[in-house]
Amino acid sequence: MKNPIAQLNKLFESRIRLGIMSVLMVNEAVSFNDLKQLLDVTDGNLASHLVTLEENGFIKVWKGFVGRKTNTTYSVTRAGEKAFKQHLEALEQMISGLR
Template sequence: MTNDLLARFNKAFESKARLSIMSVLMVNDAVSFNELKELLGLTDGNLATHLRALEEQGYVLVQKQFVGRKPNTTYLATEAGKQAFADHLNALEAFIRGAV
């Protein structure tokens, strides 16, 4: 039974950074790169790498625009990302309940 539960874990969310990114995006409509960086305490490069991986999976949508003359990049969770994250959390919860 444990292997069945482990198989339901989504590898995209095994990283603490990606788990944190998705957690923030699940409770916010959109979050800027700088807000994510500050909230999660990640470096520019580290955050960008994890966001790119989530974007490639189709879990995060990137919106680039200018505010005045400054570029502003915001991120939001896609419907597929929200569902995948919810499924991952449900699998994690089932694993924890089964382990008790």
């Protein structure tokens, strides 16, 4: 039996990071508040995962304003898209190995 988790990317282990990447893969850019609402997570929890994904070059951050309010939005980078697709393929292989 092959190691079923060898190809999984530790950086995408957390459910919340899976959620962030899944949302950003199918949206051009998503605001912090929309991510927080959609994934049903706390500010602090979401912020810490976003920082890790950004530090690893998987997402980009845009800081702008809507009126006088700051509006931070996130989008996936090409490297992020590639790495996440590889992770999803490894997950699918792990799952199909159980059938």
